Amino acid sequence: MKQPKRYDMSNIQNLETSRSNASDRGYIVEVNNAEKKFKFEKSYVVALRKTSFSLKKGDSLALVGPSGSGKSTLLHLVGGLDKPSSGEIFLKGELISSMDDHNRGRLRKTLIGFVYQFHHLLPEFNVVENVMMPLRIKRVSKSKSYSEAVEILERIGLVDRIRNQPATLSGGERQRVAIARALVTKPSLVLADEPTGNLDRENAQKAFNLLIRLVEEFGSSLVIATHDMKLASSCNEIFSLR
Numbered sequence: 001m002k003q004p005k006r007y008d009m010s011n012i013q014n015l016e017t018s019r020s021n022a023s024d025r026g027y028i029v030e031v032n033n034a035e036k037k038f039k040f041e042k043s044y045v046v047a048l049r050k051t052s053f054s055l056k057k058g059d060s061l062a063l064v065g066p067s068g069s070g071k072s073t074l075l076h077l078v079g080g081l082d083k084p085s086s087g088e089i090f091l092k093g094e095l096i097s098s099m100d101d102h103n104r105g106r107l108r109k110t111l112i113g114f115v116y117q118f119h120h121l122l123p124e125f126n127v128v129e130n131v132m133m134p135l136r137i138k139r140v141s142k143s144k145s146y147s148e149a150v151e152i153l154e155r156i157g158l159v160d161r162i163r164n165q166p167a168t169l170s171g172g173e174r175q176r177v178a179i180a181r182a183l184v185t186k187p188s189l190v191l192a193d194e195p196t197g198n199l200d201r202e203n204a205q206k207a208f209n210l211l212i213r214l215v216e217e218f219g220s221s222l223v224i225a226t227h228d229m230k231l232a233s234s235c236n237e238i239f240s241l242r
């Protein structure tokens with residue numbers, strides 16, 4: 001098992017440098033002292049204590065830590081679904097943490113694929129329609145979206161199920177479709193929040209292997225929150241939250 005890499009401020013130099021410099025350093029994600037507090041009655045709940053790390057393009061990082069340590073909160077911040085209370089987050093050198101909703105949405109759409117613990121496939125659409133969805137959102141034509149979706153479903157061995165509704169698939173198959181949907185745009189960054197947490201050991205390993213294989217093939221970077229130390233140890237780096 002790898003030792004978790006420790007991060008402190010000395011790992012991260014001059015984050016206030018310009019956008020192009022940040023990109024030049026080859027980082028896809030830079031988190032600089034990010035903290036998240038939620039207001040609760042008259043006080044605050046600290047969901048994420050001040051946290052700093054950086055991730056190079058093409059690398060994978062596992063976020064580990066007990067329940068409530070802030071893994072999902074941190075993924076939300078990195079994915080631009082929420083803003084930190086203080087600190088900075090750069091995605092490919094762009095300061096996403098202080099962008100307005102419109103620009104955060106734009107960056108999210110162009111850079112990121114998400115995988116969650118529950119598949120979140122749309123029940124009224126079939127498998128291929130679900131996988132096409134992120135491409136259609138990016139305004140890729142219908143025929144190109146279809147052929148790309150079929151191609152990725154071929155790779156993951158589910159091409160004979162493209163007309164199935166999600167409800168007719170097994171849990172492991174649904175999660176593999178969710179992974180295909182997250183990866184179909186070949187995103188620079190994949191964020192996965194306990195993507196195998198709902199699966200038995202065999203299906204968890206299968207889904208994880210698929211995720212790693214596609215991430216490597218597409219040259220994407222990966223941040224994955226997991227309780228599974230065996231899966232975490234397959235990543236380039238492990239980051240422990242307390």
Ligand SMILES: Nc1ncnc2c1ncn2[C@@H]1O[C@H](COP(=O)(O)OP(=O)(O)OP(=O)(O)O)[C@@H](O)[C@H]1O
Nearest residue numbers: 038045046047048066067068069070071072073074
């Ligand atoms: N919207 C919110 N409002 C108030 N508190 C929140 C909110 N979201 C998260 N928290 C709190 O912040 C802390 C961190 O939560 P988070 O979901 O990030 O933990 P986690 O590490 O993902 O846990 P798990 O392993 O159970 O998924 C928890 O104490 C949680 O209750």
Ligand SMILES: [Mg+2]
Nearest residue numbers: 071072073193
């Ligand atoms: Mg969580």
